[in-house]
Ligand code: KG4
């Protein structure tokens with residue numbers, strides 16, 4: 001395997017196929033995203049109300065090569081310029097991960113460049129650095145996606161402390177389940193976000209679960225209270241508008257995410273708050289986090305909403321960091337569907 005000494009012209013091809021987005025990106029010099037292509041499978045899975053693993057793998061297989069080709073064309077570079085290939089090797093759906101990792105290893109071997117396996121969760125943390133690579137440690141980062149809900153203290157590059165996490169459903173999973181209850185379709189997060197536009201977040205006071213540990217989250221009870229509320233309100237003819245219910249559900253989820261994140265900020269004395277994962281595309285969550293950051297005079301480093309949901313730019317950025325440290329991945333290393341941070 002060829003070794004490279006990374007500098008500002010180092011070009012990394014990032015690949016992401018851990019769930020239902022097939023993505024490729026070219027990242028130069030650590031964090032300059034030269035191209036980023038994301039092909040979503042949402043429409044394929046929508047009829048099933050969630051991601052079907054086998055269908056996801058097949059779709060990645062069909063789409064990945066054209067997606068990589070497009071990322072290279074959009075970057076306007078020749079493939080011979082690529083210095084390394086980085087790819088998500090966990091956590092995620094095993095079949096989906098295998099498609100990306102096999103392609104990444106094959107390309108790296110063919111081009112005689114290093115291969116860097118990237119932890120998908122770490123990549124979400126790194127998405128905060130895309131706009132500002134000079135963020136000051138420690139950072140408190142809220143990582144909220146369809147599969148994870150975590151508060152992480154990022155003490156340095158590659159050094160993390162798990163502050164808290166969900167004890168049941170992930171925040172994105174809660175959005176998806178509740179949207180299904182309301183007949184809003186899949187994925188539920190964007191649907192609830194949109195439906196809340198004209199709603200009153202204080203219309204229904206849904207419960208905020210308070211797990212024993214101060215930084216842990218719990219969202220599974222919310223579904224039961226929403227279902228019970230809708231049944232009772234429908235029976236008595238007092239059902240508020242769809243917008244009001246959606247806005248109130250959104251507020252119940254956002255409220256705990258914001259409160260616990262900023263409790264961690266206050267307790268750790270962090271001066272920077274970051275975020276990553278699909279749920280951070282939520283407009284109400286971003287607005288509330290901005291308000292709290294403003295009150296405390298701390299820096300809020302949220303990636304553009306497009307970089308919150310799964311993408312390969314964050315894989316290229318995280319992979320580029322490990323390349324700098326000389327931590328390459330062995331060809332024999334396999335995917336790990338339940339990889340932890
Ligand atoms: O990070 P991501 O793209 O994939 C995973 O790694 O899981 O996150 C997907 C999750 C889904 O649950 C989706 O409903 C949620 O992010 N999501 C949102 C929004 N956009 C995506 N949740 C709330 N508001 C949004 N605008």
Ligand code: ZN
Pocket residue numbers: 120124145277278309310
């Ligand atoms: Zn993700």
